[in-house]
Structures are given as structure tokens and as C-alpha cells.
Amino acid sequence: MIRFLTLWASIAVAVAADTFEPSGILLTWQRDPTTTMTIDWHSVDGENGDIDIVPSVAQHKVPITIPVVSRPRAAVLEYRQAGQTRWIRTTGKSEPFPFVEERMSGLHRDGYSQPFPPQGRTIHRVELTGLLPDSRYEFRFDESGKAHRFRTLPKTLTREVRIAMGGDVGYGVWTERMNRVAASHDPDFAVWGGDIAYGDGERQRLGRWYGFFESLTRSLVGKDGRRIPVVIGIGNHETFGGYYASAKVKEAIGGPYVQNDATRKKISPYFYSFFAFPGQPGYNVLDFGDYLSLILLDSGHNNPIEGAQTAWLDETLRARAVVPHVFPVYHVPAFPSLRALNDPSVAGARKHWVPVFEKYNLPVVFENHDHNFKRTYPIRNEKKDPENGVVYLGDGAWGVLVSGLAKDLDQRWYLEKTEPVNHFILARLNGPSAQFEAINIKGETIDRYTARRR
Ligand SMILES: [Fe+2]
Ligand SMILES: [Fe+2]
DSSP states (O other): OESOOOOOOOOOOOOOOOSOOOOOOEESSOOOOTTEEEEEEEEEEOTTTTEEEEESOOOTTTOOOOEEEOOOOEEEEEETTTTOOOOOOOOEEEOOOOOOOOOOOOSSSSSSSOOOOOOEEEEEEEEEEEETOOOOOEESTTTTTTOOOEEOOOOOSSOOEEEEEEEOSSSHHHHHHHHHHTTTTSSEEEEEOOOOSSOOOOOOHHHHHHHHHHHHHHBBBBBBBBOEEEEEEEEEGGTTSTTHHHHHHHHHHHHHOOOOOHHHHHHHHHHHHOOOSSOSOEEEEEETHHHHHHHHEOSSSSOOTTTHHHHHHHHHHHHHTTTTTEEOOSSSOOSOSSTTTTTTHHHHHIIIIIIHHHTTTSSSSEESSOOOOEEOOOETTTTEOTTBBEEEEHHHOOSSSOOOOOTTTTOOTTEEEEOOOOOOEEEEETTTTTEEEEEEESSSSEEEOOOOOO
């Protein structure tokens, strides 16, 4: 039965169907992207098949997706290598969304998120292992349901590997448009360095995640219908209060911050529930065959920059001294296009991480948070160094409002190119060569950079 909460408008309604369609699908990895895939999908929990529908009459006139309620489901899917006839059934785990919206009115409470029905939702997760490298696979949630596709990564760089890099993603129409622009370049996967749906760990911002996952599921799809996996790092908007040291965090946990898994999940509930990687403690490394390591760092949101995390970064880079492409990705920039240089996370990253990047001779590092495009000069020892410097690419403007550049830009000696524009960075890896192309929301190339070899 369908109940309308208000009579604002008449809308076409999707009713409970025989074939299950998830309200969100997210592919990522917890390890080896050449032989595994982690598949998350979300279901809308129904009660006796009822669903409360909120008509789509938000002032921005953007249509909303009406989710299809399902009967309780288990984390079961079927998959097969493309071209094979036999499906393999596999089982994973389910857990509820971190919050259930209890309000009976569908009006958006925070003034930005879309109206949405008040049902709970469940996250289902399966990790497929023992897959063949550089191979196409299909998966489905029901025998009669749609077959979705993915592709594993190659073991060596026998072909070009493409990555759509960015951050500060958002949850609305601009985000979806940028997803489509990025997907049109058929990347093997995407990397988002924090500020994903601007949920801030707040229950009342659940609707932003609903919109985010619905949009991602529709739009982050490659040319052949292949779903594009995403590797996601933490930002201030994944965290209640933004930073572990904030007064808001202290107030929420009733005292000083304690570094443990339970406390981190309490202040970043969506992040650890929705994304299998990086997992606890909020930073991690992912190795792709013999050619690429992605290092996701936490710029002060759940962990201090200095101390254990910096020691881990040093060890992680030491162990990857011969990997040709090593990309650290984090949220708050060491060399910002907008924020002040003495901001604690900005200064912390510059003081503790930059010397480690220089020590291990990294050519390129990815930063976010400032909602602009930027490319720095190659930097070493706080000076331009065209021969041996590290270039910082950023600054996170996938689908959010751009911020505008710093007023003292003429004093920021390190910025070679800046533009306040929504964009993503397409990385192309060919053997030891890495090229980076910044592409704006209209699909136009605004910058090209070829990194020095490591
Ligand atoms: Fe942001
Ligand atoms: Fe941010």
C-alpha cells in the first residue's frame, strides 16, 4: 500500500516490485584490486510492504528517486565471469544504516537535503575473491534481476590504467553531472579524498546520503555498463565536529578524545558503515599489482597527523620504494589554494607529511578541501625544485560549490595554476609514465601535467 504524506503533487510511484533493485550500489576494494571486489548494496526496509512517499516538489524542482521498498533481504548475490553460463552464489554480511530517520514529515530539516521517506535501510556487503586479473564479471541480486558488470585491474601495466581523482563530492545534481563526465572517460576506478555527502556524522543529514547513493548508482557507470569502483578517504564532513580535537567531539563523547575504534565510529558513523575501505583506524594502503599504491590518509579527522599515523606513512613508503606510482590522497591540503597556512591541519600536514613525501621522492600527491582546482610547482624544502620536487594536485571540487581563491594569492609562491572550478583529475598510467588531465564539469580539459618519473 502507498500512503502519501501530503497532497502537494501527484507523482509516478514505483511500487514494491518482484525484482529487487537496490537503492544504492557501491563497488570498492579491501585488498588486491586485481583479484577481488567488494560489492555493497542497500535495501529499503519495508513494513508489510507499506511505504510513505514524499512528493517531489522541492523548490529546486529536481526530481527525486522514489525508493522501492523490499522485503527483508540477506546479503546474497550471484556472479560469474563474463561469457560463462554458470552463476556462483555467494553470501556476505548485512548491517543497518547507522541511523533511521524517525520524523513523520518528509520536509528537509537542514534546508539542503532532498525530502525522503522515513524508512530504515540496510547495507549488504560481499567480498568476491579469487577473481582473474583484468577480467570482466557480472553480478545480480535476483535470478530475474538486472546483471551489473565490473572489471578487475591488471597485475602489471600491460594496458593504460585510468583513475578519476577528486574529492569534495557532494550529493546533488552537480555531483551527478560530474560523475557522468568522469565516467565518460571510462576510468578503471575513482578516488575521492574526503567530504563525500556532507553528512557530518549527523542523523538529520541522512537524506544527503540517500541522494548521494541514488545518484552514484545511476551515474558512476562506464561506457560498457561497467560499474566504476570507488576508493574513499575521510574528510572533515565525514566527522562530527570535523576534527577529532574539536570541542564538539569532546562534548559528544563527554571528555577528551580517546583513540579507539568505538570512538572513531561514534564520531564518523556513516564513514565506517558505508565504506569497507580504508576501515579502522581511518587510513590505509591499497596495492595494485606491481605498479600502483594508493595511500589514504586522515588529515586530523579521526587521528592525529603526527605520531602513529606519520610513522605508519614512513614505513608504508619505505616498503614501496620501487613501486613506480605511489599516490598519497588526503583531505586538508598542505599547500592550500584558499585556507590559511596556519590552519592546524594545513600546518600539520606540511610539517609532518611533506618531509616524508620528499624523503621517498614522490612525484605527485593529491589534496582536497579547498574547493578549487590547483597545481603547485614541484616543491622540496619549502622551495620550488623543478628537478626533484613534489607536485600537489587538488583541491577537491568534484560536485560542490567552488570556494574562490585565497585573497593573498600573490603571496602563495607554491601555486603554479589555480582556478575556482568544478573538476576532476584523470590520471593515466602507462608503464612508468603518469599523466594528469584536469577536466571541468563541461568536459573541457583545463590543465595537463606529466609527472617526473620517480
Ligand atoms: Fe569540502
Ligand atoms: Fe573539507
